[in-house]
Amino acid sequence: MTATTFWNAKHRTYRGKDWIRRPTLFAQEVIDRFPPSADVLDAGCGQGQDSVYFAAAGHRVTAVDHSDFALANFPDGSARRVTASLADFPYPFADASFDVVYAHLSVHYFDLPTTRRIMTEFRRLLRPGGLLCLMVNSVDDPEHGEGTQLGPDYYELEPGDRKRYFSRRTLHDLTGDLFLPYLLEQHGRTHKDPHQAFVRLIAERNAKEPA
Numbered sequence: 001m002t003a004t005t006f007w008n009a010k011h012r013t014y015r016g017k018d019w020i021r022r023p024t025l026f027a028q029e030v031i032d033r034f035p036p037s038a039d040v041l042d043a044g045c046g047q048g049q050d051s052v053y054f055a056a057a058g059h060r061v062t063a064v065d066h067s068d069f070a071l072a073n074f075p076d077g078s079a080r081r082v083t084a085s086l087a088d089f090p091y092p093f094a095d096a097s098f099d100v101v102y103a104h105l106s107v108h109y110f111d112l113p114t115t116r117r118i119m120t121e122f123r124r125l126l127r128p129g130g131l132l133c134l135m136v137n138s139v140d141d142p143e144h145g146e147g148t149q150l151g152p153d154y155y156e157l158e159p160g161d162r163k164r165y166f167s168r169r170t171l172h173d174l175t176g177d178l179f180l181p182y183l184l185e186q187h188g189r190t191h192k193d194p195h196q197a198f199v200r201l202i203a204e205r206n207a208k209e210p211a
């Protein structure tokens with residue numbers, strides 16, 4: 001099973017869940033940091049609850065996911081929807097075309113070199129002073145260690161379903177030369193999980209080009 005097939009099937013199981021239509025807690029926490037009428041990339045947007053929330057607040061939202069089922073199930077048409085994989089480079093957007101890159105629980109599926117490439121791609125897409133808002137599963141997640149280990153903190157639970165768990169240190173090492181962090185901590189919350197084992201990063205694009 002490919003990751004896309006896995007995610008199309010997974011998104012079908014979300015039908016009828018109340019949280020799939022509610023803006024996430026992270027979206028509500030970060031939106032006040034966005035500049036007015038920002039160009040926002042929602043990377044790995046799923047069924048679009050955060051994209052629609054940002055658009056309703058006056059932002060211009062581009063929503064990317066590889067699951068066409070998820071993109072077809074947006075509650076309204078207020079965001080531009082693009083079917084693409086976050087593991088296919090370069091993304092189909094010009095340099096410096098966004099004020100905000102936002103990724104909620106969508107960049108922890110990849111091997112380390114791909115994850116690093118995603119971070120450099122996010123930086124390429126941001127304008128000077130642009131904001132990166134990321135939330136990922138942490139190494140303290142109760143599910144950490146389940147499945148077949150593929151590498152440090154990286155597991156396959158079933159074909160198409162791979163998951164990486166981040167420490168603050170790993171996320172810092174992956175992004176420190178690209179972004180200036182305002183917040184890097186591990187108290188992220190979701191509507192559906194009882195734990196708070198999510199690492200949150202809010203950071204500004206570095207002016208200096210990475211080496």
Ligand SMILES: C[S@@+](CC[C@H](N)C(=O)[O-])C[C@H]1O[C@@H](n2cnc3c(N)ncnc32)[C@H](O)[C@@H]1O
Pocket residue numbers: 003007008024043044045046047048064065066067070084085086087103104105106109
């Ligand atoms: C846990 S869901 C989060 C969705 C949404 N951001 C939210 O918070 O509801 C992970 C999302 O990442 C997407 N995803 C996983 N791998 C991807 C890839 N290689 N390219 C694009 N999207 C991907 C999935 O389709 C899914 O929508």
